[in-house]
Amino acid sequence: MKLPWLKRYLPRSLFSRTLLIFAVPIITVQLVVTVLFIQRHYAGVTEQMTQAVAVELIYAAETVEAAPDAEEAQKRLDALAIPLGLFLTLEDGTIRQRDSVAFYDVSGSALVDTLADRIQRPLAIDINSDDKVVFVRIQTQKGVLAAEVPRRRMVASNPHLLLVWMLVTSAVLSAIAVLFLRNQVKPIRQLAHAAEEFGKGRTVRFRPAGAEEIRRAGAAFLSMRARIERQIDQRTRMLSGVSHDLRTPLTRMKLALAVADPGLEVEELGRDVDEMERMLEGFLAFARGEGAEEAEETDPIAIAELIGSDTRRTGRSIAVASTSDTPQNGLVLLRPVAVKRSVQNLVDNALTYGGQVALAVRLLPKFVEFIVEDDGPGIDEAAREEAMRPFVRLDRARNQDAGGGVGLGLSIAMDVARSHGGTLELGHSDRLGGLRAVLRLPR
Ligand SMILES: Nc1ncnc2c1ncn2[C@@H]1O[C@H](COP(=O)(O)OP(=O)(O)OP(=O)(O)O)[C@@H](O)[C@H]1O
Ligand SMILES: [Mg+2]
Numbered sequence: 001m002k003l004p005w006l007k008r009y010l011p012r013s014l015f016s017r018t019l020l021i022f023a024v025p026i027i028t029v030q031l032v033v034t035v036l037f038i039q040r041h042y043a044g045v046t047e048q049m050t051q052a053v054a055v056e057l058i059y060a061a062e063t064v065e066a067a068p069d070a071e072e073a074q075k076r077l078d079a080l081a082i083p084l085g086l087f088l089t090l091e092d093g094t095i096r097q098r099d100s101v102a103f104y105d106v107s108g109s110a111l112v113d114t115l116a117d118r119i120q121r122p123l124a125i126d127i128n129s130d131d132k133v134v135f136v137r138i139q140t141q142k143g144v145l146a147a148e149v150p151r152r153r154m155v156a157s158n159p160h161l162l163l164v165w166m167l168v169t170s171a172v173l174s175a176i177a178v179l180f181l182r183n184q185v186k187p188i189r190q191l192a193h194a195a196e197e198f199g200k201g202r203t204v205r206f207r208p209a210g211a212e213e214i215r216r217a218g219a220a221f222l223s224m225r226a227r228i229e230r231q232i233d234q235r236t237r238m239l240s241g242v243s244h245d246l247r248t249p250l251t252r253m254k255l256a257l258a259v260a261d262p263g264l265e266v267e268e269l270g271r272d273v274d275e276m277e278r279m280l281e282g283f284l285a286f287a288r289g290e291g292a293e294e295a296e297e298t299d300p301i302a303i304a305e306l307i308g309s310d311t312r313r314t315g316r317s318i319a320v321a322s323t324s325d326t327p328q329n330g331l332v333l334l335r336p337v338a339v340k341r342s343v344q345n346l347v348d349n350a351l352t353y354g355g356q357v358a359l360a361v362r363l364l365p366k367f368v369e370f371i372v373e374d375d376g377p378g379i380d381e382a383a384r385e386e387a388m389r390p391f392v393r394l395d396r397a398r399n400q401d402a403g404g405g406v407g408l409g410l411s412i413a414m415d416v417a418r419s420h421g422g423t424l425e426l427g428h429s430d431r432l433g434g435l436r437a438v439l440r441l442p443r
Pocket of ligand 1: 353354379405408411
């Protein structure tokens with residue numbers, strides 16, 4: 001069953017939805033039962049009790065009419081009053097109106113209807129001016145018979161008490177339900193939290209708990225997390241192991257080349273060895289990217305400024321700007337070395353492929369952005385995806401004089417972004433005309 005319009009009005013959290021699923025049927029049943037019960041039971045009981053009183057009132061009215069005069073009638077009424085338990089007087093005048101009843105008073109309207117139906121004479125009923133006594137005035141041939149009838153002789157005892165009981169018990173039961181429900185939802189929340197944190201590269205303590213299905217999901221998450229961690233670890237170790245091991249023969253080759261007779265071939269070989277060495281350093285940096293660095297509260301603006309001053313020290317110019325639009329303090333939970341390295345990679349690219357470079361940090365309530373722009377050739381939209389893959393360098397011609405990279409800079413940056421749960425986006429810089437790279441990390 002699909003009800004898309006309903007979804008818009010439903011609460012979003014599991015907790016409130018479950019509560020709603022509980023509450024709506026229960027409240028509906030209670031309302032229906034209450035209304036039916038009050039109407040049927042109280043109206044029914046009141047009707048029966050009132051019928052008995054009506055018989056007595058008719059008897060009193062007939063007694064008045066059978067008396068020769070008003071004085072005698074009152075005397076006979078006084079004699080009746082005690083056994084009947086009513087207060088009866090005979091008055092002059094006639095009756096015009098019938099009194100109204102408050103609309104919520106179910107038993108009251110049953111009472112009025114039954115009396116009017118039974119007595120079949122003009123009469124006035126006042127059930128409102130005293131909450132213990134009902135005043136009934138009946139038109140007889142000898143005047144008006146005024147009777148004071150104790151209310152409890154005609155009306156079933158107060159239905160409000162039932163309502164109060166129902167409300168109190170449902171409130172207590174609902175409170176208990178809410179407590180239990182909380183406990184059921186908690187493990188799901190914890191699982192979601194652990195999964196989110198892992199997506200951001202943080203491992204939080206998590207123990208599967210709660211109902212069978214939730215526990216199973218939690219256990220599955222834990223083994224998945226362990227598997228991924230193992231894989232990352234293996235990859236890292238392999239890559240750094242290989243790089244490391246290759247270094248030794250490379251160093252030997254360098255030594256051999258240094259003592260060899262100089263010549264064109266030796267020179268070329270030397271360049272190749274240098275390039276290999278640079279590549280190995282790149283691999284090592286890539287492998288270290290996934291290393292054991294812990295996330296900590298870090299000031300992203302300080303990272304940007306550090307990169308700025310490092311760059312200026314090498315004799316290149318860079319514009320560093322920062323904006324902070326956040327209610328929190330300026331700190332973000334991230335792995336500072338990894339983030340600095342990836343921003344540095346973006347800046348290095350900008351310096352390599354462009355001339356003018358601008359680095360900006362935007363601190364927002366939900367995330368932090370490092371934006372690197374340059375005035376170089378940029379990257380075609382179609383090639384952006386490709387450029388972020390490991391070991392990919394775009395068109396050779398452009399790169400030849402631009403220093404031999406390995407093609408890992410962008411993929412390291414993207415790896416770091418992903419391991420923080422963030423993204424790396426490449427685009428066109430409207431300001432400078434070259435590439436605009438945005439490293440966005442959630443906080
Ligand atoms: N700012 C930029 N402007 C123009 N092209 C760029 C820019 N940044 C990267 N590229 C292109 O994307 C390719 C991949 O970049 P990446 O940083 O991954 O590798 P690299 O710079 O070639 O080598 P490395 O960074 O590993 O030394 C580059 O070879 C280059 O062609
Ligand atoms: Mg690069």
